Amino acid sequence: MQDPGGELPLIKQYRDWLQGSPPEDSPDRSDFFTQAVIVLDTNILLSLYEYTPAAREQVLNALKSVQKQLWLPHQVALEFVRGRHRVIAERAKALKDAPNSLNRRLGEANKAIIGAREFVQELLIKYARDTQTSDNLASKISSQAIDALLSEWKKELIELVKGLKAHDLAPASMDANDPVLPQVAELFGSNIAEPPDHAEVRRRVNEASSYRFPNKIPPGFSDAGKGTPLSAAGDFLLWEEVILFVAASPERNRLLFVSHDTKEDWYEPEELGRGRRPWPSLASELRMRANAELRIETPGQFYRGVNRFLNAEIADETYEEIDRAAEASKEITITEQEAVHITPPVELTLSAYEAAGLHVSVLSNDLPDLLNILNWWLIGVTAQLGRRSLFDNEPGVSLAAATRSAIPPDPAWLPGNCLRLGEWPYQSSSWIAPWFAQIVNSTSPTDRRVIQRLAAQQLDTTTLEEG
Known part of the structure; x- marks a missing residue:
């Protein structure tokens, strides 16, 4: 039966899949800037540390024009507080290494x-x-x-x-003189979520790792197997928080989500005749669970929208900084899926082997997939542990050889006792990536001990950062 509004049930039920990405000239777009709950992803807040002081001031003033609509999820707040030191340290290191x-x-x-x-x-x-x-x-x-x-x-x-100077930011003075944190705290005021209880977090992490990620349900499924299950579930934890917040009040019938992240676990792959768009299932899930409409925008789109609908004063040079920061966030990150198919540059590989204290003959060339994964992991772990300087335009690497958690991040991961007693220190408190276990069993005793020590140090570092 056709509904009273005249829209056929099939068209209505699957409208998110039938429509393209909402254009910037949508008639109802202004409503999202004046009436919607506005959630800024962590990367939007951390970008404030990347801008020059003048650009940052303009961006913060623009955000004040939507201050009453802003809401800060616990997951975003936690990632922001933890991540600010890393952003500034990376910026300072880039300037130090520039000569x-x-x-x-x-x-x-x-x-x-x-x-x-x-x-x-x-x-x-x-x-x-x-x-x-x-x-x-x-x-x-x-x-x-x-x-x-x-x-x-x-x-x-x-x-x-x-x-070149780091403007008003320096890692050594971050705790005593952080120019961004107080302004962000003032911007959100009391519009910030309380941390969910541990039992609820555990339930959500289990839902992500056991159901959503294996079935490629957005958001966040591309993070499966990265680090611990808790860290891998970050995007889903954020999404779940937002849905429950919007659903808690019938007045919250629109959500504007702003993020740099346009990876495949947020955006559907481009198809012939249609550009990339946020996954339609995200809008459908929000409507079904919270009876609200969803709009996802990149920072460039969002700030231009604030300027257009709320007359915020943002200079062209500031837009250029916003767009540059967004583009920088899209730089490729090597995961296990990419590592199998992408051979790292020879100079980068040699630098990683030297920093690790290994020879390039660790694995036979008869195992090209494993060799690629090993090489990328060594590149990532030697950089993470500060054993070598980063190359220009070096891609990020997200490969964990081991993790600590109550359940494995993926059913294929192996318990820590699959590695040799006396060589691997976390026999009963870790899970081992299957590719790493295979590599360990394919190397000489000397090289085997070296890569296991690196994996243990990576695990300790990751645990410390998350703890």
């Missing part, structure tokens, strides 16, 4: 010019037998000559890099 990175790039430029010269020399000798011109070219375009030509530019670039 060395610049020198390396200039060295690569020198090598590239020498390579171009050698290419021309080969052509001269092969096709003209002109050894004299070739020798003259080698004398004229030498490494020393190139350095001399680049010296002025190098000096200027180095001075500019050394002159």
